[in-house]
Amino acid sequence: MEATDALFSTPAMMDVWSGAARVRGMLAFEAALARAEARAGVIPTAAAEAIAAACGRDDFDVTAIFHEAAESGTPVIPLVRQLTARVAGEGRDYVHWGATSQDALDTALALAMGQAFDLLARDLMDVGESCARLADRHRRTVMVGRTLLQPAVPITFGLKAARWLALVTRQMRRLREVGERVAVVQLGGAAGTLAALGVAGQAVTAGLAEELGLGVPDLPWHAERDRVAEAAAVLGVLAGGMAKIATDLVLLAQGEVGEATDGTPGKGASSAMPQKRNPVDATLALAAARLAIGVVPVVLGAMAQEHERAAGAWQAEWEAVPAVFRHTAGAVAHVRASLRNLDVDAARMRANLDATNGAIMAETLALALSARIGSPEARAIVRELASSARARGTNLHEAARNDERVRAALSADAVDRAFDPTMYLGSNDWYIDRALADYRALHEDEAPSAEEMPNA
Amino acid sequence: MEATDALFSTPAMMDVWSGAARVRGMLAFEAALARAEARAGVIPTAAAEAIAAACGRDDFDVTAIFHEAAESGTPVIPLVRQLTARVAGEGRDYVHWGATSQDALDTALALAMGQAFDLLARDLMDVGESCARLADRHRRTVMVGRTLLQPAVPITFGLKAARWLALVTRQMRRLREVGERVAVVQLGGAAGTLAALGVAGQAVTAGLAEELGLGVPDLPWHAERDRVAEAAAVLGVLAGGMAKIATDLVLLAQGEVGEATDGTPGKGASSAMPQKRNPVDATLALAAARLAIGVVPVVLGAMAQEHERAAGAWQAEWEAVPAVFRHTAGAVAHVRASLRNLDVDAARMRANLDATNGAIMAETLALALSARIGSPEARAIVRELASSARARGTNLHEAARNDERVRAALSADAVDRAFDPTMYLGSNDWYIDRALADYRALHEDEAPSAEEMPNA
Amino acid sequence: MEATDALFSTPAMMDVWSGAARVRGMLAFEAALARAEARAGVIPTAAAEAIAAACGRDDFDVTAIFHEAAESGTPVIPLVRQLTARVAGEGRDYVHWGATSQDALDTALALAMGQAFDLLARDLMDVGESCARLADRHRRTVMVGRTLLQPAVPITFGLKAARWLALVTRQMRRLREVGERVAVVQLGGAAGTLAALGVAGQAVTAGLAEELGLGVPDLPWHAERDRVAEAAAVLGVLAGGMAKIATDLVLLAQGEVGEATDGTPGKGASSAMPQKRNPVDATLALAAARLAIGVVPVVLGAMAQEHERAAGAWQAEWEAVPAVFRHTAGAVAHVRASLRNLDVDAARMRANLDATNGAIMAETLALALSARIGSPEARAIVRELASSARARGTNLHEAARNDERVRAALSADAVDRAFDPTMYLGSNDWYIDRALADYRALHEDEAPSAEEMPNA
């Protein structure tokens, strides 16, 4: 319950995991359970109706439920107590029939995760939209390609955005897959046999799932938490993906680079330094991603659960799973905000390319020369020209134009072409087109994607 | 390079990530690249043949390659130097043509991950085999079901094994999925445009993939590491799953429980205490799982990579990715060893059930009574009987038989039935059958699995 | 902001990190800064008085401050805006004079950490009190010593409690040390030079520290976060220590062990299973410890901060540092609650010892025999007797008494002594006395402790 929570999440995601929402989820379980049991002939229909009616009331004391949880070790005991007090007639005897506390908590978790994945998918599609727009618009905007933060060879800003886009598209697919896998009910009773339901276990499980729009799992999963762990893990990858984009954004906004900044009016002003324009959203995205990833090993480590219900490991999930969703949502939302109004400065990109004094085209020159005089000699010449140009602060293009050996091998035109970054983009367009096509296929839910295309 | 490495991995998995194997992987890349470039008309066929021939030599100085890597920051530069020195004729000019160091390292990584996933799948299938055997054989072996390490209601050991089995089956599916997704080449050149290949980028990429039996990715993934991160994350979930099984095994072997122990002769003897029988494999599995999970956030955190190639985050993967594979393999292998010769003591299981003095059947008694006198009153009676029996150290069954209120509601037979654990197993058989069926479907590669069966 | 937060923390610790408290901390900084600047002649005294008066008002809109923080990337900008609006006259021009946002946030952090360490120390002393009581009372209560959860040799429950106590004592010392190190102001201005204060930097820093009862750090620490990281790390160790105690408590409460349970009335009852008595506090302590430890690498990883203020890493601390304090406090508080009313069942401890059928005394017998017939032969005999006793389910004491070889070497009395656990406790008393003495020395703040006594 940090004061700063809102900085690293979204209001909608915080709502999904609020106490009130979690109580609603457990009540939805209790109502659906009663109905399914009535349909299976386990409890009287009137009892089920009375229970379902009580579950619909909005006067549960949420604070008391979580407060009293410290006594019994689970919020379900006080919740069932409050629910029972609200049920009329004999229904009272059938509240929570045959179920265990964990059944209510875990099924509510499955429902909450469903909503949470939907929220994430929505924001993530928006991120994709921005990336697609940037990839398309800037497919010919040349800029410095940077490896280990050193200038390497030219790329386009469209390609950078296309790589972000492909990352987003892949994460969208992962979210869908895991979202389906976790959308299953939990119903096992005291120790996972559903013994209290006698022969009706299968029917009640199916009915419960149908009532709630969830799937039937292979087996109860009280102490086998791979579904939950996978959800956390996929979110960790997503958060890491957002951190990649945000890292690029912070670096592009750097004073000495200045190639792209968040253009949202009023964002990132500094009190003390009027000239500053802080990349606020990218910064908060990076922080949120760190927080999200930090929770993943907690959930993974908590898989080592004892026997039929864990003492400690499971309970840690109650806090950890909402946290990983909240912070991942924060990372996605801040990247989304950051990209929405991104001011791309194509002129500055070109200027930064030119500021390398031709050095960034050294590879091109070497390649052009190699074709004529062989690779080793070509590289030796270029290395010599580049280091002397760097030492003297002169331009490599000029130096190449004036070098006897280069002139012997290449025409003036060929030298100029070697120094034209727009001529040295290789598969740039192919990549951008693939990223766009694959992203668009998402919308159509097309099964076969370019992502994992078989070779050839 | 810990002395204890072998305790937490397997020889085969350690081989996959050895320096020699990694060099072989990079040479496989260089050979395949040359061939693909020759096929695409980028380099002369004779050059490709010379390069491929040199790649097949076994006289590379592996130690020197990794030693010199500290100078250039990558093992590929010394490797290419050694390779070039071994190439005859003009082929020398075309070694590593158009590629960047990371292309070699990452494609070799994809190859190694493929082998590593195969190894894991093999050992994991063995774990599944043991679980399936135990689930089937012990489907009627009753034992105490334990929640928060307290006796809850009876279960069967078959069901416990079936839950392990279902966990294993789900992980097998995850391994296959991610295994396919990471099996793609990396080819992007200096900054991910394949500019040095001109218009031949697409053809060379497809050729390279075909040569190596890998897929073509949507885009180069130099700085977008979600594939690698997903692999690590899935391994973390698998390691966590192994830790769940190993936790149960250590607890079942406990002196005071003694329900199942590793029966491998000679394992776990203690020097000082001849009476001891330590659960060595389960213990080492737990340690290996902790180590594996610890690496996952390193890989996730390393996704925040700068621009076209990261300074630090990517390099951390070189050590972290092998580590997560090695330790996960250790966890799987130790669980496998532990289950293979598991001595299950069904009599002790029954004795431990009986030692609860009937208390574990309290729920059954309460249910039987509820059907007659309503849930609240039934629970009150049972609670009273149970607490008085516990206080006096007497048997709840006895107490129930002699209680007037119980006798008024239930026949002597009905009371006896309430205290028969074999009569209170609910969906036990259904679950075991599902787990077995789902596991067997794995072998047939049947797409539709019971795992995520739609409801109804 | 999880619904379950209260389960894994304490109300007092949650208050320390509430939005209101954090705003109060920042206002304390602003007031103290103004006073220190007035004393140093940097701003008019009247201005300082007006600022300090406004800082004392209780009508700040805390929600708005954290809400608006998302715009500027820091809560200080809206806070300073609200403060300025509340300052009368020319004081308005001197609000936050020469400081940067981080100065306010970090100094408030130092103040909050001070309070938080005090809270932790208080609860931890209570844990120590319980451990000391148990150590003293049970110094002769023999029980099974367990290694790898197997019976090893006898110990006393007093010794187990003494080991917990020594752990607590060591942590108390660590808390005090780190508590002093983090209790320093942060004042560096825009980029850590205090340039806006001209030559008055040193005087203002000293004055600020004096006003707040904090120390003067060597240098501003905007981007060097080792103090904060050390605090998190020490808390992680403390949380791990609590997890050790809680692990023992959960295991002692196990159905099959039953040697110690939480005796607090009403705690841990189960709805479905009236016979159950769940170790609720130990369980929640384990969960809280997992959550606390999970945050530590986030804070450590966030030390990689860029230049004079980080983009992302620092901001992650805003959420992570309170979290590690909150969850560690939860772990300590639950261990404290668990130990306070611990029901120790000395008879059950003895019974569990006896249930090993003498096997646990095998080492003693081997030692007694070794003195007479040499170690290898002694061990061979004991191993044979122990394994045959185990196989037949008979008592090792009986078997030893009747064995010819044993009788030849040892008198009947000597054999009986070898099987008396109270005769085989070695340094038990010495250890318990040391743990008690060292703990008591804490109260007297005695510098030289037994903890790291020089040898000899």
Add this chain to the structure above:
Amino acid sequence: MEATDALFSTPAMMDVWSGAARVRGMLAFEAALARAEARAGVIPTAAAEAIAAACGRDDFDVTAIFHEAAESGTPVIPLVRQLTARVAGEGRDYVHWGATSQDALDTALALAMGQAFDLLARDLMDVGESCARLADRHRRTVMVGRTLLQPAVPITFGLKAARWLALVTRQMRRLREVGERVAVVQLGGAAGTLAALGVAGQAVTAGLAEELGLGVPDLPWHAERDRVAEAAAVLGVLAGGMAKIATDLVLLAQGEVGEATDGTPGKGASSAMPQKRNPVDATLALAAARLAIGVVPVVLGAMAQEHERAAGAWQAEWEAVPAVFRHTAGAVAHVRASLRNLDVDAARMRANLDATNGAIMAETLALALSARIGSPEARAIVRELASSARARGTNLHEAARNDERVRAALSADAVDRAFDPTMYLGSNDWYIDRALADYRALHEDEAPSAEEMPNA
């Protein structure tokens, strides 16, 4: 056992944790134990001499020891077997007398940690030396102060180096403290009572400590791992500190910044791009720090150990503790290498300052104006001038000189002074002097340090 291990550690640190060294450590324990027992009259002197002599032999089969460890779960059992086989006469009966496997492993761990901390301290002092040199030499080298990677106000490179230095100095103190705390023997016997030593436990423990030059702990610490956890935690903080310095170094070396680069000849050359100069050591330091920090939560999480010896958690330490030392050593060594030949480009620093077109001096101008016309008005004017200058790409200094309002408030000289970065360094010198003094005090082992100076 990664091929890449050497990239992320140092040869000396790898040696400390090699199998051979770990065996030597355990043999040192066995020899010292025997001698201490002989001195205490527990075993015959001749036996101790025979044992010590055998421990000095260099023909132990290290590979076999760790290989066989997989059978017994500990390397000590095969080691004791090999040792016993090498002991002459009756000494054979007294090998490992009264000790448990963990005593040997943990005491050897304490010895190894002592050597490891010494190695770290040595390299870290070298880092300090470089920082001190840079701090002193560049105390007047002005450069851009950067917050959130945006230009803020001027600082000096000397100050940046002084902040690194202060960080190093603080870590040196932490290393010394924790180094002393972990330098204690472990001796508890089978379950921590030293029962097999009868009344001689205290004397043998003291003798063992004296033989090995280690301290006597308060109590055996078989399952209370706070000392080990603290060591890992302190290393995590140190690794994080190295990552801070390395982050700055990578960013200073950036193409667009170019203010400092590693000047070691031959380092960081790129095969494909002759113009590149990769910051290899800083990059590897960042990777090593990530790896080191990743291990910390493994060690902390492993504190939750069961009873008298853990099943899994302790064993994880065998791999994790060496890893955290190795990788931290790697981080320190690469930072050391990076700083040793750092090429500082003071002219480029100044040029980058000037390239902000005066914007970085906006705060100074605002302050100067504030003194005359009040802060709100001053800020409004500066904000307007700055934004119009930025929009038009003109110089703020020029704009200020020509603005009527500014001219009315400030003389031309005053305006020029406001734009002179060397005039706006505040406490720069004070800070640098403190950092140097505090570092030098380290050498003299002066207890009272400036680090946590009381206020005033």
